[in-house]
Every structure is written in C-alpha cells, then in structure tokens.
Amino acid sequence: MKETESEVSLAHSRARHEGPARGRPRSEAVERAIIEGVMKLLEDGVPLGELSIERIARTAGVGKATIYRRWSGKEELFVDVLRAAEPPDPELPGVSMRGDLIVLLESLRQRGLLSRSSAILHNVHAQMKSSPKLWAAYDATVIAPRRLQGYEVLRRGQQNGELRDDIDIELLNDMFVGPMLVRAVLRPETELPEDLAERIVDILLEGLRPAGR
Amino acid sequence: MKETESEVSLAHSRARHEGPARGRPRSEAVERAIIEGVMKLLEDGVPLGELSIERIARTAGVGKATIYRRWSGKEELFVDVLRAAEPPDPELPGVSMRGDLIVLLESLRQRGLLSRSSAILHNVHAQMKSSPKLWAAYDATVIAPRRLQGYEVLRRGQQNGELRDDIDIELLNDMFVGPMLVRAVLRPETELPEDLAERIVDILLEGLRPAGR
Amino acid sequence: MKETESEVSLAHSRARHEGPARGRPRSEAVERAIIEGVMKLLEDGVPLGELSIERIARTAGVGKATIYRRWSGKEELFVDVLRAAEPPDPELPGVSMRGDLIVLLESLRQRGLLSRSSAILHNVHAQMKSSPKLWAAYDATVIAPRRLQGYEVLRRGQQNGELRDDIDIELLNDMFVGPMLVRAVLRPETELPEDLAERIVDILLEGLRPAGR
Amino acid sequence: MKETESEVSLAHSRARHEGPARGRPRSEAVERAIIEGVMKLLEDGVPLGELSIERIARTAGVGKATIYRRWSGKEELFVDVLRAAEPPDPELPGVSMRGDLIVLLESLRQRGLLSRSSAILHNVHAQMKSSPKLWAAYDATVIAPRRLQGYEVLRRGQQNGELRDDIDIELLNDMFVGPMLVRAVLRPETELPEDLAERIVDILLEGLRPAGR
DNA sequence: CAATAAGCGAGACGGTACGTCGAGTCTTGAA
DNA sequence: TTCAAGACTCGACGTACCGTCTCGCTTATTG
Structure with a gap:
C-alpha cells in the first residue's frame, strides 16, 4: 500500500532526481x-x-x-485540491458490525452534504472522472483506504456471525455503499435524510421479504 | 411527461417562432x-x-x-449525442417482480459494458455531470423513464406481496440499482460478472443475516 | 523589377492560393x-x-x-511600417547632373533629419539589419529604386560630358551617397547642415588637390 | 580621453565603491x-x-x-564582446597622406570582410544601433580612436600641401570613409574588391571632372 | 585560525510575451 | 433564410526569458 501511495502522489518538492538539493x-x-x-x-x-x-x-x-x-496541468492540481479538502477518516466504535457500517455510511452522507454546499467536491469529482489516470490517483489516495476500512468491518462481521459468509466481501461492500453513493454522487438533487445510513444497513440485514412471510 | 420532454428538448428545426417558414x-x-x-x-x-x-x-x-x-454549446450537443446512442428500453416479462428487477438490472449491466467498450457514454457522462442544467436534461429524457419503470415494478411487488410495503419506493429502487451503478459508473475498473443482476436482487430479498438466523 | 516587387511584398489579402475568394x-x-x-x-x-x-x-x-x-512576426510587420512611412520619391529637375545629384542627396538628408525626429526610421532600420531576409525585402522595395534613380542621373552625366566615364557607376554612386549616409545613418549624433548636399557634390566634382595645383 | 574610456568601461571587478576588497x-x-x-x-x-x-x-x-x-543586460555585455573581437589598430607608414589614407580604408575593408565571415560584428553591430547609449559606448572605445587617427592624417595632409585646406576635417573624413562604409556596413551584399581603398582615395583627390576639363 | 563576507552554480520566484488554438460572432457569395 | 468558409475579438494554453531571490558551498581577507 505504501508504494501505491507514493506512486500516485502528484506534487512534490523537487521530486525528480532527489539529488543533494541544489538551487533554491x-x-x-x-x-x-x-x-x-x-x-x-x-x-x-x-x-x-x-x-x-x-x-x-x-x-x-x-x-x-x-x-x-x-503539476502538469489543471487536472493533476485538482487531485491535490480534493485531497486537501478531504475530511478525516471516521473513527469506528468497533462494538458491532452494524454500528460500524452505520458510521461508515453516515460519513459518506456527510461528504455528500458537504460536496453540495461547498461545490468543491461535486464538480471537481465529475471533471476528474474524464481522466482514467487521475481517477486512479484519486481513488488510490482517497477512496481506496475507505473501501479497505469497509472490507475490514465486513470481514469481522462474517467472523463473529453477524453476517452471511457465502458472499464475497467486494459485493457486500457495494451492496452497502451503493445506495448511499447513488444518492450522494450520481443524483445530487435527492435528499439525504438523517436516518438514511441506519435504514440502508437495516434493510440489507433484514432483507426485503414481507414481514409475515 | 410530454411537457418535460419538450422542455428539455435541445435541438429543434427552427424551434423559436415557428413562422410560415421563409427562406431555405x-x-x-x-x-x-x-x-x-x-x-x-x-x-x-x-x-x-x-x-x-x-x-x-x-x-x-x-x-x-x-x-x-x-445548439448553444458543446454540452447541449452532447446531450443529443447521448440520446442518439441510447439503447432501447428493456422489455419486461411481467411475470414476477424478481424477474422484472433482474431484467432491469441486467440492462444497466449491459449499458455499463457498452460504455466501456465504446467510450462514448462514460466520458460524456462524466463531463455532463459538471453542468447541473445539462444533467437535468439528460436525466429527464434518458434516466427518469427507466427510474419510473423501476418504481412501477416495485409498486406491483408491494401490491402482490412479493415486497415489504413499509419502505418508500424511491429508497427501494436505490437499494437495487445502487450496487450495480456503483460498479458500472463509479468504478469502471471492476468486473461485471454475468450473474451480478440476479445475485444483487436475491441478496436484497433474502437479507444478510446468516442462514441459520 | 515588377517580379522583385511582388516577391518581397509581405502582407497580402489572402495571398496564398488566390482561389475564388471564399469566406469573409x-x-x-x-x-x-x-x-x-x-x-x-x-x-x-x-x-x-x-x-x-x-x-x-x-x-x-x-x-x-x-x-x-x-505577418509572420514583428520584423515583417516593420517592413510594411517603414514602407508606409516612406516619403515620396524626389522630383528631379533634369537640367544638370550636378543639380540632380544635389536633389538626391538633399532628399537623403531630409530622411536623416526625419528619422531622428520621428524615431521611426532609425530604430526600426537598425533592428531590421539583423535579418538579412528582411533587409533584402526593405532594400528591394524602398532603397533600390532610389539607387537606380541615382544610376540614371550619373549615366546621363557621363553621356553629356559632365562626368568622367572611366569609373563604374556603382562606385560613383557610393562616392556620392556614402558621405551623406555615414552621417545620416551611422552617426546620428552628427549635424546635417543645410548646404551639405551641395558641398559633397562639389567636392567630389572638383577633387581635393589644393587649388593652385 | 582617459576619462571617456573609464566612463564607458562596462565590466569591472567590484567597480562601484572600491572598498578594501572584502569577501571572495x-x-x-x-x-x-x-x-x-x-x-x-x-x-x-x-x-x-x-x-x-x-x-x-x-x-x-x-x-x-x-x-x-x-553587466546590467545583454547589450552591455555585447559591447565588451565586440571590444574583445576588435582587430588591432593599423600601423601607419607615415610617408604620404595618400598612403596612410589607403591603409586606413584598407583596414575598414578588412573589417567588412571579417564581419561577414564571422557574423559577429555585423549583427551585434546592427543590434547595438538600437540603443543610443550603447552605441555611444562602442563608438567611444572602438570607433572614435580610428576616427581621430583619420583626422590626424588629414590634418598633416593639409599642412604639407597634399590636401585643400578650405574644407573642415570632419567632412573630409566622411568623404573618404563614407564610400567604404556604405559598402561594408550598410550594403553587406556588395563586393569589396582589393583595390577599392586605393580607387576611392584617388578619385577623391583627382575629382570627377572629365580628364580634358 | 576562526570569523566574516562576498562570489559562485543552481534553480525557484512573479512577471511578460510568445505563437497557437478554440470560443462564439460576423460577413462574404452561392444555393 | 441556410450553408461552407473563413475573418474577427477575446482569452487561455504551455513555454521561454526576464531580472531577482534564496539555497548550500567555496574562496579570499581580516581580526
């Protein structure tokens, strides 16, 4: 992971040869x-x-x-702007999988709200998607760590019996974050009600069959 | 619906005054x-x-x-380009809600695969998100009809007892399409396996609690 | 002459292909x-x-x-600026060679005075000398015609006995214009007294041996 | 002369205050x-x-x-470059004015030939004319000494009867050097035949009236 | 001998201009 | 009135130099 981190880092002070630091x-x-x-x-x-x-x-x-x-251009600069605007990783209580998932999704929701008010994230975000290279850089430094955090929570959930273990973790993760991201990123005109994180998690855990089934 | 259509329609042949058509x-x-x-x-x-x-x-x-x-600019032109590239609406069998949902999600998956190979959809898509006005136009003519199709399927599911009726339809819809869209649109590097639509639908219906409760 | 003229002409209205004039x-x-x-x-x-x-x-x-x-750059533009700033060719009385030469030299003197006051000629002139190509263009359209005028006057002088005919015309011409140009162009700080043209012509005609031989 | 020299001298080692020379x-x-x-x-x-x-x-x-x-800029540096490229002053035989003048003009001719082959003098020369200040510096250190040399030769010619004494020395000098400079500096495309110096001097001494008066 | 002070190569810095390209508008002559 | 062509003003592009300013280092002189 460390190598990836440093590979996608875009702005450096004299990154090239890294000699004995000549010149100003x-x-x-x-x-x-x-x-x-x-x-x-x-x-x-x-x-x-x-x-x-x-x-x-x-x-x-x-x-x-x-x-x-x-930076070699506007887009690369924007990656660093996004990085700087990024809120800190959420702290996970670690008591239950359900609780941790809600915290993770709530943090996504907050980011969605933020990106609408400040207008930074949303547009730059959209812009960046046009360039696969830049998207990869942004994904590696900003998104991937969150995703791995989610994987970890889900893995623990499978281990302590809170979660079915016949589904691969990647898909599970997408099941949880997908509904939130659709609203937060792809359809920025929709509301993001306060209890959205909790409802998504519970719906997924309980399933959609009618109660008296 | 008709009004919305005509409001967002972007290219017209002599749309404005519609006089008796003088000149070439x-x-x-x-x-x-x-x-x-x-x-x-x-x-x-x-x-x-x-x-x-x-x-x-x-x-x-x-x-x-x-x-x-x-067209008043590049972006408006792109909306019409996307419209022209759009595949036809999927035919729903109408036998069961589960079956119809799978068809809808499968059509999303196909679109995802298509947009990667042709490169049209993905980039133009991303570009367009930068302009709320254009996104609204695209959403209204291309996306919204699909969404309404989904709502209809879900509504029928609630009515005939295939689906819990204590959850609003918008959220339900996002629960289904969210996981697929995350992979198809936001993370275009991921695979889209053939049985993805079916798995997503079944996971949602059954829930994620371990089998033996 | 005509060909040379048109070859060095620098700015044209749609000079290239000269088709049937399409576009604005x-x-x-x-x-x-x-x-x-x-x-x-x-x-x-x-x-x-x-x-x-x-x-x-x-x-x-x-x-x-x-x-x-x-124009392809600053220098080519300057050639046309100089051309536009050029005073008209002097009218030659044609009575005697001596008189015509004085008129020609007087016109050079006037140009020298002009180029100092307006500052156009002198600097642009100097600048242009750095580029042989541009100098050639300027020489062909502006200088050469004057030079030929001088040749003609001198030729007539040789024919009607006012001038020795054992010296080639080019050298003769340089003998007359050289002293004036040195002062007007190469040493712009020197004065250009009113009778300078006449004095130069007479000195050359009479020679520099002391009067009593 | 000394003062002029030191005034236009451009590059010095720690020229300003000339303190007790501290530091490297x-x-x-x-x-x-x-x-x-x-x-x-x-x-x-x-x-x-x-x-x-x-x-x-x-x-x-x-x-x-x-x-x-x-140096305070490119141009000042060029003055010193020209100075360094300057050939040594010609040695005058001092036997006759005519001989000395031919030597002086021949040295101008050589410089003309040189400046074409090396391309140093011609362009820098032209460039420098754009700046009166620099031209003055160049004139004072390089050109003026030659000019004074010429004045001296002409003065001696007037004193020993080789030359009319009713013409001021500055004009006389320009009569001699003008024709050569026109060819060497202003019209670098012309030839500079070997006997040019001698012909110019003799034409001036003898005058241009036809032989039989 | 250490301290001091300036010189030195390197290269970052805020600027200005370069010559090119595209935006959106306008102007031709022909259809 | 539309059309292709292309000129028009405007302004951003990314590059190159300008002349100044740090950097870390070197090289003299002076206390």
Whole structure:
C-alpha cells in the first residue's frame, strides 16, 4: 500500500532526481497558496469551466510557471485540491458490525452534504472522472483506504456471525455503499435524510421479504 | 411527461417562432452528420477534451455557425449525442417482480459494458455531470423513464406481496440499482460478472443475516 | 523589377492560393489600423524593445491572430511600417547632373533629419539589419529604386560630358551617397547642415588637390 | 580621453565603491568564459535573437546572477564582446597622406570582410544601433580612436600641401570613409574588391571632372 | 585560525510575451 | 433564410526569458 501511495502522489518538492538539493528549494507556502486559491475560487461559486490556470495563478499571486513546476496541468492540481479538502477518516466504535457500517455510511452522507454546499467536491469529482489516470490517483489516495476500512468491518462481521459468509466481501461492500453513493454522487438533487445510513444497513440485514412471510 | 420532454428538448428545426417558414429550410442531413461526426470521433478514441466545436465542424464538413444555430454549446450537443446512442428500453416479462428487477438490472449491466467498450457514454457522462442544467436534461429524457419503470415494478411487488410495503419506493429502487451503478459508473475498473443482476436482487430479498438466523 | 516587387511584398489579402475568394475577406481597415498603431506607438516615444505584438494588438484594438494572419512576426510587420512611412520619391529637375545629384542627396538628408525626429526610421532600420531576409525585402522595395534613380542621373552625366566615364557607376554612386549616409545613418549624433548636399557634390566634382595645383 | 574610456568601461571587478576588497574576489576566468561563450554561439550561427542571457549562462556553465553582477543586460555585455573581437589598430607608414589614407580604408575593408565571415560584428553591430547609449559606448572605445587617427592624417595632409585646406576635417573624413562604409556596413551584399581603398582615395583627390576639363 | 563576507552554480520566484488554438460572432457569395 | 468558409475579438494554453531571490558551498581577507 505504501508504494501505491507514493506512486500516485502528484506534487512534490523537487521530486525528480532527489539529488543533494541544489538551487533554491521550492516554497511550501506557495504550494499552499495555490491550493487554497483554487478552493477559494470554487467556494466563491466560480464555475469549474472558468478555472483557468491563468486565473488560479492570478488569484494566488503566483506565476504560471510555478504551477506548472508542480503539476502538469489543471487536472493533476485538482487531485491535490480534493485531497486537501478531504475530511478525516471516521473513527469506528468497533462494538458491532452494524454500528460500524452505520458510521461508515453516515460519513459518506456527510461528504455528500458537504460536496453540495461547498461545490468543491461535486464538480471537481465529475471533471476528474474524464481522466482514467487521475481517477486512479484519486481513488488510490482517497477512496481506496475507505473501501479497505469497509472490507475490514465486513470481514469481522462474517467472523463473529453477524453476517452471511457465502458472499464475497467486494459485493457486500457495494451492496452497502451503493445506495448511499447513488444518492450522494450520481443524483445530487435527492435528499439525504438523517436516518438514511441506519435504514440502508437495516434493510440489507433484514432483507426485503414481507414481514409475515 | 410530454411537457418535460419538450422542455428539455435541445435541438429543434427552427424551434423559436415557428413562422410560415421563409427562406431555405434547415437540412436534417446536416443535423445527422454533426451527431454522427461526434460519435465517430469518440469511437476513434479521441479524448473528450480534444473535441472542440471547430474540430467537430471540420469532421462533419460543416460551418461552425451551423452548429451554433442548433445548439448553444458543446454540452447541449452532447446531450443529443447521448440520446442518439441510447439503447432501447428493456422489455419486461411481467411475470414476477424478481424477474422484472433482474431484467432491469441486467440492462444497466449491459449499458455499463457498452460504455466501456465504446467510450462514448462514460466520458460524456462524466463531463455532463459538471453542468447541473445539462444533467437535468439528460436525466429527464434518458434516466427518469427507466427510474419510473423501476418504481412501477416495485409498486406491483408491494401490491402482490412479493415486497415489504413499509419502505418508500424511491429508497427501494436505490437499494437495487445502487450496487450495480456503483460498479458500472463509479468504478469502471471492476468486473461485471454475468450473474451480478440476479445475485444483487436475491441478496436484497433474502437479507444478510446468516442462514441459520 | 515588377517580379522583385511582388516577391518581397509581405502582407497580402489572402495571398496564398488566390482561389475564388471564399469566406469573409480580410479587412483593409484592420490592416491600416495595425500599421498606424505601430506608428503611433513609435511616435509616442515607446522604445522599440517594448513593442510587443501583444501591445500592438491592444493598441490597434485587434486580436493577435489577426496580426499573425498577415505577418509572420514583428520584423515583417516593420517592413510594411517603414514602407508606409516612406516619403515620396524626389522630383528631379533634369537640367544638370550636378543639380540632380544635389536633389538626391538633399532628399537623403531630409530622411536623416526625419528619422531622428520621428524615431521611426532609425530604430526600426537598425533592428531590421539583423535579418538579412528582411533587409533584402526593405532594400528591394524602398532603397533600390532610389539607387537606380541615382544610376540614371550619373549615366546621363557621363553621356553629356559632365562626368568622367572611366569609373563604374556603382562606385560613383557610393562616392556620392556614402558621405551623406555615414552621417545620416551611422552617426546620428552628427549635424546635417543645410548646404551639405551641395558641398559633397562639389567636392567630389572638383577633387581635393589644393587649388593652385 | 582617459576619462571617456573609464566612463564607458562596462565590466569591472567590484567597480562601484572600491572598498578594501572584502569577501571572495570576482573570478576573471568566469568573465572570459562568458565572453568567449557568446562568441562561440555567434560563430556557431546562432541568430542574435536567440541569444538569451539564460542560454549564455548555460553555455558558459555559469549562474545568471554572475552575469548580472558584471553587466546590467545583454547589450552591455555585447559591447565588451565586440571590444574583445576588435582587430588591432593599423600601423601607419607615415610617408604620404595618400598612403596612410589607403591603409586606413584598407583596414575598414578588412573589417567588412571579417564581419561577414564571422557574423559577429555585423549583427551585434546592427543590434547595438538600437540603443543610443550603447552605441555611444562602442563608438567611444572602438570607433572614435580610428576616427581621430583619420583626422590626424588629414590634418598633416593639409599642412604639407597634399590636401585643400578650405574644407573642415570632419567632412573630409566622411568623404573618404563614407564610400567604404556604405559598402561594408550598410550594403553587406556588395563586393569589396582589393583595390577599392586605393580607387576611392584617388578619385577623391583627382575629382570627377572629365580628364580634358 | 576562526570569523566574516562576498562570489559562485543552481534553480525557484512573479512577471511578460510568445505563437497557437478554440470560443462564439460576423460577413462574404452561392444555393 | 441556410450553408461552407473563413475573418474577427477575446482569452487561455504551455513555454521561454526576464531580472531577482534564496539555497548550500567555496574562496579570499581580516581580526
């Protein structure tokens, strides 16, 4: 996992040869200013299509070359913007599988709510899907860890008898996160009621056959 | 439904005033040439970002103004391209709710497979999500009818006792299509095995509690 | 001569294929606006080094591409600017060779004075010398005709006995124009007294031996 | 003369305050490397316009700041390059004015021939004319001494009766060097035949009236 | 001999201009 | 009125240099 992490990392201070650090080192402050500049613009409601490198540079008070020195284009920069905007991983209570799943789904719901208000996630997200390479980078650094977290919870659930063990974990995970993601990501106009995480988990656990079956 | 249709309809032959049609009429052949030109380019593997109006016009042997006369921009044109590429609605056997659901999900799976091979759907899809207005248009003409089809199937299931009736239909629908869409749209690198539709439906119906309760 | 003329001509309206003139024709007004914009800037004392294409375009209220459509770069544009700034050919009285030579040299002197006050000629002139190709174009359209005029005057002088006929005309011409050009072009800080043309001509005719032989 | 010399001198080792010389002294080797680097590039046929400070620094294996420490810009550096490329002053036999003038003009002819083959002088020369300040510096250190040499020869000619004394020396000088410079500098495409210096001098001495008066 | 101070190669920095490309509009002549 | 063609203004693209500014290091002189 560590290698993957470092492979998809996009902006580095002098990442290339990593010699004995000749010349003036890259300024981390500048790096932050750029990323925060993009966020500010997005939060101010600037449409994604109007986010030119030129404008980003102007906003951050930075030369264009300084941006290109770190990222090869708008899209790669956006990956780092998303990364910076990412909320921290949720803490799992670990008492029961059901409880942990609800926490995980609730965190997805929160992210959905967030991405609508701030407008950062949703558009950049959509934009990024156009490039398989960038999507892979984003997936590896941001999404995959959450997915693995889910796998772990489900595995424990199978081990302690809370969950059927005749279904592969990947599919199980998609059964849980799918309904939430459909609403949060693919259909951003739908509501995300407070008890949605709990209802999804319980429906899946109990099944859909009529009660008196 | 009809009104919605006409509201989101994007390309018209002389839609505005609809006077007694003076001057040279618009050529339908030109319209087809443009849409097919876009498809050809996408199928030839041209990245979506390189699809400029200028290039589309060149490919179709058409003046730029002729495109702008019909669509207000690239994105609106894409909606019509997607519409033209859409496979026909699936025929539902109507015997059992379970059977109909499997047919619906299988049709989603097929679309997922298709969008990977042709590369049309996936990218244009992603691109379009950046514009809420266009997404709404696409949703209304292409997605919504399918969704309503699903609602109908589920409603019948509740009525004839195949399905619990204490859960609202929208959520039920998302429970079924969510897992499939996650794989087909959000994670295009995953496999879509042949029995996926059937497994998803059965897991949902039976629930995830271990067999022996 | 005609061929040379047309070969070095640099800006044309749709010069390439010269088909039956399809599409919107190039605007002559725009062409004039550009050239006059450059002149205005130079007359306002803008140093030649600060004359970027970008600034020229801004001044003329014109897109950069419109400039590049006509000239391949700054230098080629300058040739046409010089051409436009060129005073008309002097009228030769034709009475005597001596008189005609004085008129020709006087016209060179006037040009020298002009190029200092307006600052157009001198700098652009110098700039252009860096490119043999452009210099050739300028020479062919602007300088050469004057030179030929001089040759003609000298030839007539030899024929009617005003001038030795044992020296080739090219050298004779350089003997007359050389002293004037040295002062006007190569040493712009020197004065150009009013009677300079006459003095140069007479010195050359009479020779430099002391009067009493 | 001395003051003029030192005023236009452009590159100094720690020229400004000339304190008690603290810190590491500037390397003369570096200075030579830079000037020779420029010459090498010019001799390799690199167009003058592509001679950026950045490229010069790269070629000489030197930091940009090291160049700016010595010269305030490209043009000032070029003055020193020209100075370094300058051939030595001609030795005058001093027997007759006519002989000395021929030697002086012949040296101009040689320089013309040289500047065409090496391509250094011609272009840098032209370039420099754009900047009055630099031209003045070049004129003072390189050209003016030659001019004074010429004045001296002419003055001696007037004193010993070889030359009319009713014409001011500056004009006389321009009469002699003008024809040669026109060919060597302003019209580099013309030939410079071997006996050109002698012919110019003799034509001027004898005048252009037909032999039999 | 250590301290001090400037020189040095390298390269980041905020800028400006380059020459190209596409956006959307306008203007031709022909259909 | 539409059509293909192509000129028009505008503005972003990604690159190259500008002249300045750190970096870590080297090289003299001075206390």
